[in-house]
Amino acid sequence: MEVFQLLSLLIVIAAALSWVNHRYIGLPTTIGVMVIALAISLGLHVASAFGFSVEASVVELLQKVDFSSTLLNVMLAFLLFAGALHVNIGDLANQKWIIGGLATIGVMVSTALVAGLTALLTSALGLDVPFLHCLLFGALISPTDPIAVMGILKKANAPKSLETKIAGESLFNDGVGVVVFSVLLMLAAGGGASGHGDGGELGLGAILELGAVEVLGSMVIGLTGGYLAFRMMKSVDNYHVEVLISLALCMGVYSLAASVHSSGPLSVVMAGLLIGNTGRRYAMTPKVIEHVDTFWELIDEILNVLLFVLVGMEVLIIPFEGNYLLAGLIAIPLVLFSRLVSVGGAVALLRNRRTFSPHAVKIMTWGGLRGGISVALALMIPADLSSRNLILTMTYLVVIFSIGVQGLTIGKLLRLTTKAP
DSSP: OOHHHHHHHHHHHHHHHHHHIIIIIOOOHHHHHHHHHHHHHHHHHHHHHTTOOHHHHHHHHHHHHOHHHHIIIIIHHHHHHHHHHTSOHHHHHHTHHHHHHIIIIIHHHHHHHHHHHHHHHHHHTTOOOOHHHHHHHHHHHSSOOHHHHHHHHTTTTOOHHHHHHHHHHHHHHHHHHHHHHHHHHHHHHHTTTTTOSOOTTOOHHHHHHHHHHHHHHHHHHHHHHHHHHHHHHHTOOOHHHHHHHHHHHHHHHHHHHHHTTOOHHHHHHHHHHHIIIIIHHHTOOHHHHHHHHHHHHHHHHHHHHHHHHHHHHGGGGSOOOHHHHHHHHHHHHHHHHHHHHHHHHHHHHHTTTSOOOTTHHHHHHHTOOOOHHHHHHHHHSOTTSTTHHHHHHHHHHHHHHIIIIIHHHHHHHHHHHHHOO
């Protein structure tokens, strides 16, 4: 199947599921299309058990799409840039300590805690899982997903300060989480197929160098590219040209960062924040702002729907097994507990420095959604790593619960806590 035909089929499926959800179900669009796609996928599983062979054709389609590459190398740049454009940098600055703490130390704490609890869980279930593989699961599941978070927060009517904390954290901890995951994956791969080795020649110096290049280098690339785009936009007054410049900025900094082994997600977030704030204030007229916003909102909506359709369909290639399924179900409260500890610890440390909204810890814990990025990272794990199928199963179940349950109930939690004395 040609690329155009494949993309056309996915767009047709996404449009059809969006229409069904809007016409008959009424869930938020992203959650609705994921739930319908998941139901169809489970239906195909059942049909396959009765001798129908439709499932094999859909699995073949999903393998051609390559979810991990499609999301991390294509969709993510546009979705992060679109989200960053609408984040007020002044609000971010006001919440810099809590956002910075959760996006760095919070990710590390959660990764270690999830790993420890996962090691205890798998041992209790009689599964032989190296601790390094438990750390891999902790690293890919600890960062909150900016795509899921920002898509659902738009409709949740959260207090502005809480929305800024959750959205800001999700924009930055994603890049940090990918760096941590990349280092751990290199260590696991360096130890051989089973991951029991010492990590090969990857020492502490190499790890620190990798982190510095990925984090600091990506920020330099994003801000430099954003400044150049800002100067170009300021020199013209034509929305066609300025929309094109914004598109070039998004794709250019992400590609450049990837080519020098830096962090594409962090680069595009920095560029989006600069254009969405300084560019919006000093380089764009109201007419240009309207067209730029409309363009990126449309890109955001289309790619979000496509992404959540794919998340719902990915159940067809997840290798569910008895103990793996049980481990995934138990992992849901373990991941939530780890999130609660990391958020609660950060809030406790900063409570003397600034005030927090009532029930902030509860809302930030429940609103820290996991999404397609976690699934994409899990799919990047080499097939010869002994715990790959277990990590995939656990990741997928946590993500489905996060989007389908937490995403649907975060608005209700906000309403309840707002009314609470």
